[in-house]
Amino acid sequence: MQRATENKIILVIRHTRLNKLMARFTSLAQSQFYVEHQGADFSEYLDEDKSYQSAITKAMTVLSALGRVQRVDKSYLPNFVFAEQDTVVVLGQDGLVANTVKYLAGQPVIGVNPDPQRWEGVLLPFQVNDLTKIVPEVFAQRRPLREVTMAKVVLNNGQYLYGVNDLFIGTQSHTSALYQIKLGRQIEHHSSSGVIVSTGLGSTGWFKSLLTGALGITQALLDKRLGPVSTHWNLDLNGLNHEYQSGMAWDADFLHFIVREPFSSMTSSANLVFGQITAQQPLQLISQMSENGVIFSDGIESDF
Numbered sequence: 001m002q003r004a005t006e007n008k009i010i011l012v013i014r015h016t017r018l019n020k021l022m023a024r025f026t027s028l029a030q031s032q033f034y035v036e037h038q039g040a041d042f043s044e045y046l047d048e049d050k051s052y053q054s055a056i057t058k059a060m061t062v063l064s065a066l067g068r069v070q071r072v073d074k075s076y077l078p079n080f081v082f083a084e085q086d087t088v089v090v091l092g093q094d095g096l097v098a099n100t101v102k103y104l105a106g107q108p109v110i111g112v113n114p115d116p117q118r119w120e121g122v123l124l125p126f127q128v129n130d131l132t133k134i135v136p137e138v139f140a141q142r143r144p145l146r147e148v149t150m151a152k153v154v155l156n157n158g159q160y161l162y163g164v165n166d167l168f169i170g171t172q173s174h175t176s177a178l179y180q181i182k183l184g185r186q187i188e189h190h191s192s193s194g195v196i197v198s199t200g201l202g203s204t205g206w207f208k209s210l211l212t213g214a215l216g217i218t219q220a221l222l223d224k225r226l227g228p229v230s231t232h233w234n235l236d237l238n239g240l241n242h243e244y245q246s247g248m249a250w251d252a253d254f255l256h257f258i259v260r261e262p263f264s265s266m267t268s269s270a271n272l273v274f275g276q277i278t279a280q281q282p283l284q285l286i287s288q289m290s291e292n293g294v295i296f297s298d299g300i301e302s303d304f
Contacts, residue, residue, distance in 0.1 A: 007066075007067040007068070007085065007087060007139050008067060008068045008069075008070065008083060008085065008086050008087070009063050009066065009067045009068065009069045009070070009086070009087050009088075009089060009135065010069075010070050010072055010082065010086050010087070010088045010089065011056075011059060011060065011063060011069055011070070011071045011072065011089050011091065012072050012073075012074065012077070012088060012089070012090045012091065012096060012100050013056055013071060013072070013073055013074065013091050014073070014074040014091075014093075014096050015073070015074070015075075016045075016048055016049040016052050016053075017045050017048060017049070018031065018045045018046065018048065018049035019049065021034065021035070021045065031045075048115070048118065051114065051115045051118070052091075052114050052115065055091060055112075055114035055115065055128055056071075056091060056114075058128045059089065059091055059112065059114075059128050059131065062128065062129075062131045062132055063089065063131060063135065066131075066132075066135045066136065066139075067087070067135070067139075074096060074099065074100075077099065077100060077103050078103065078303065080103065082103065082104055082105070082107055084105070084106075084107070085107075086107050087107065087108055087110070087135065087138055087139065088100060088104065088107050088108065088109045088110065089109075089110045089112060089131065089135070090109060090110065090111050090112065090124075091112050091114050091128075092111055092112060092113050092114060092119060092121055092123070092124040093119050093121070093124070094111075094119075094120075094121060094122055094123040094124060094205075095165075095298065095299060097109065097111045097123040097124065098123065098164040098165045098201065098202070098298045099164070099298050099300060101148065101150075101164045102150065102162045102163070102164045102297065102298065108138050108143075108145060110126060110131070110134055110135070110138065111123045111124040111125060111126065112124060112126050112127065112128060112130075112131065113125075113126065113127055114128065122204060123201075146250055146251070147250070147251045148164065148199065148200070148201045148250045148251060149199055149200060149201075149250070149251050149252055149253060149255075150162045150163060150164055150199060151163040151164075151166070151167050151197050151198075151199050151255050151297070153167050153169070153197070153295055153297075155295075161295060161296075161297055161304075162297060163197065163199065163202070163297035163298055164199065164201055164202065164297070164298055165198070165199060165201055165202030165205055165206070165297075165298045165299070166196055166197060166198045166199065166202040166205065166206050166207060166297065166298065166299075167196070167197040167295060167296075167297050168194055168195075168196060168294075168295065168296055168297075168299075169194055169195045169196075169197070169285060169294075169295050170192075170193060170194020170195065170260075170293075170294065171194065171289065171292045171293060171294060172292045172293075172294045173292060174193075175292070176191045176192065176193070176263065177190070177191070177192055177193065177194045177195075177289065177293070178190070178191055178268075178287075178288040178289050179285045179286060179287050179288050179289070180285065180286040180288065181195070181259075181272055181283070181284070181285055182283070182284040182285075182286075183272060183275055183277070183281065183283050183284075184281050186271075186272045187272075188268075188269040188270075188271060188272045189267060189268050189269060189288070190259065190262060190268055190269065190270075190272075191262070191263045191265065191267075191268040192259050192260055192261055192262040192263060192270075193260035193261040194259075194260050195257055195258070195259050195260070195283075195285065196210060196257065196258050196260065197255055197256070197257045197277065197283065198248075198255060198256050198257070198258075199248075199250075199252075199255055200247065200248035200249050200250045200251065200252040201247075201250045202298075203247035203248040203256065204247035206299070207256065207258060208247065210258050210260065211258065214258075253278070253279070254276050254277060254278045255276070255277040255278075255283075256274075256275070256276055256277070257274070257275060257277055257283055258273065258274050259272075259273040259274070
């Protein structure tokens, strides 16, 4: 086959729900029995897998005509070495794009939606058929790129972790996380369900859902549907809701944090629960827990 170029293309894929069931139960029949025993429709698993496998086959065919292709499963990303000149094609969902970006160092990423009827794909603007046009434009550096800002957390022992969407800082269980939190001159002792730190890219995900819930509760209180409200509250709920409806800019040079379910008591406060993090004003947390503390990024609890 005469390729258009010898540039290397990395196609990142993931396991479907059916793949995971097969790995667990060995056979298709046992997987079907398990799903249907739970009252679910097994045909949905089959349809999703068929659609995704078809997208992989088609993407491999298209990309093989454009360059050297290496297919990499999501599970190998932490140990995979990307070359500087690689072009990365991610066959979504959104989370796969975020989990791929954190292991890159400036390589261009093309997010492809394998099943637009099933997945919304905020980070998946392209479909498989678009690759014929998009990839050569990326090779020729004629394609406009959008940069993203990542979050970085560093422990006092030197370990660090990046987050493309967000970072979770808390406990491995449903017990309260105990810590001291510091932002600028503000210092408090907290007991909460943990802290979410969001990038601009992740501001329409977990962070937005937390903010939506908090705004909904606050609005209910202000409407006096749940009881009396303190008179010193002065919130522009409509403004906040509009600001985060579409999220922050992907390359914003700041992060936002939100504390989940802060508990106010004799030993813990609940005032420093939301704010902006910058390079000049980092967020600092000191754990006050003897065990089970955990930090993970982009929803991957096993990679902590």
